[in-house]
Amino acid sequence: MQRQFEEGTTLDRFIFETTKVHADATGQFATLLQQVALASRLVAARVNRAGLAGMLGETGEMNVQGEFVQKLDIYANDAFKRALEHPGVCAAILSEEDEEATLTPDRFHSGRYIFCMDPLDGSSNIDVNATIGTIFGIFRRRTEEGTPATADDILQSGNEVVAAGYVVYGSGTVMVLAVDGQVNGFTLDPVVGEFFLSHPDIKLEPKANTYSVNEAYAYAWNPKLRRYIDHLKQGGEGYRARYIGSLVADFHRNLIKGGVFMYPPTETNPDGKLRLLYEAFPLAFIVETAGGRASNGSTRILDVTPTEMHARTALYIGNTVNVDEVEAALR
Numbered sequence: 001m002q003r004q005f006e007e008g009t010t011l012d013r014f015i016f017e018t019t020k021v022h023a024d025a026t027g028q029f030a031t032l033l034q035q036v037a038l039a040s041r042l043v044a045a046r047v048n049r050a051g052l053a054g055m056l057g058e059t060g061e062m063n064v065q066g067e068f069v070q071k072l073d074i075y076a077n078d079a080f081k082r083a084l085e086h087p088g089v090c091a092a093i094l095s096e097e098d099e100e101a102t103l104t105p106d107r108f109h110s111g112r113y114i115f116c117m118d119p120l121d122g123s124s125n126i127d128v129n130a131t132i133g134t135i136f137g138i139f140r141r142r143t144e145e146g147t148p149a150t151a152d153d154i155l156q157s158g159n160e161v162v163a164a165g166y167v168v169y170g171s172g173t174v175m176v177l178a179v180d181g182q183v184n185g186f187t188l189d190p191v192v193g194e195f196f197l198s199h200p201d202i203k204l205e206p207k208a209n210t211y212s213v214n215e216a217y218a219y220a221w222n223p224k225l226r227r228y229i230d231h232l233k234q235g236g237e238g239y240r241a242r243y244i245g246s247l248v249a250d251f252h253r254n255l256i257k258g259g260v261f262m263y264p265p266t267e268t269n270p271d272g273k274l275r276l277l278y279e280a281f282p283l284a285f286i287v288e289t290a291g292g293r294a295s296n297g298s299t300r301i302l303d304v305t306p307t308e309m310h311a312r313t314a315l316y317i318g319n320t321v322n323v324d325e326v327e328a329a330l331r
Contacts, residue, residue, distance in 0.1 A: 122246030133248030158302030208258025272314030
């Protein structure tokens with residue numbers, strides 16, 4: 001039976017009461033989530049004063065994804081790694097910003113979990129003060145705890161995700177967490193410095209009438225998808241377009257209000273552009289826990305097994321009927 005929590009419950013209490021019911025609980029998972037909350041608060045504070053702290057703009061470098069690195073990218077990446085490497089809860093930390101996995105240093109215990117993250121999604125929006133966020137997914141390692149993590153621990157299928165979440169740094173800082181069969185949202189009170197439950201037990205209806213996609217690339221899509229989007233725009237079913245241009249922000253809006261987000265492959269990116277481990281897997285786990293669906297156009301996202309750390313995918317994610325319709329259109 002799933003436990004129901006009241007609005008205003010602190011994240012710490014939520015973590016404690018959620019994890020204590022598991023007989024095999026060692027405290028590592030609770031500690032991991034508490035450290036994620038700590039890193040999120042640090043990043044939120046820096047985002048809120050980015051201009052004053054000299055954190056706007058690019059570093060002049062490019063990351064492994066071929067994207068220009070922002071100063072806040074580096075800060076967020078370091079903040080999460082520093083928070084997670086020493087408590088003995090992670091065996092490896094995988095980041096979109098890093099070419100290789102960061103294994104727990106020998107001086108710390110190599111813990112039970114593999115942590116995958118996009119430390120600052122939508123970072124191209126930083127300089128215009130648009131919404132950005134952090135996305136993360138958590139796996140349980142396959143090899144023996146206390147030993148260095150291996151490729152077998154790192155390259156697991158999406159079905160092995162045990163928890164996932166994201167943090168939105170916007171007009172308020174909101175952490176959405178999918179764990180133990182529920183999706184709950186927590187809003188940071190900057191005065192108290194604590195996250196409080198604000199969106200309990202988030203559920204998606206079967207269908208919604210909102211779609212989110214960057215139509216500037218329509219010329220490079222599969223023609224079947226172009227016809228489907230044109231059908232939505234004809235207005236018979238009352239569809240409306242909402243597109244922010246930041247994955248975490250678009251997904252958050254659709255999770256709360258309903259809608260389907262689409263990031264299709266193009267001629268220049270035939271495998272898709274989003275990262276499986278850091279973006280697609282965590283969001284797919286969240287949306288399915290909330291009653292929705294996530295697909296690459298033909299296959300359930302969580303059924304995919306990555307062949308390398310920075311594997312990419314197309315993504316269609318949101319309400320179940322909407323994703324079904326996209327798959328049918330592509331067939």
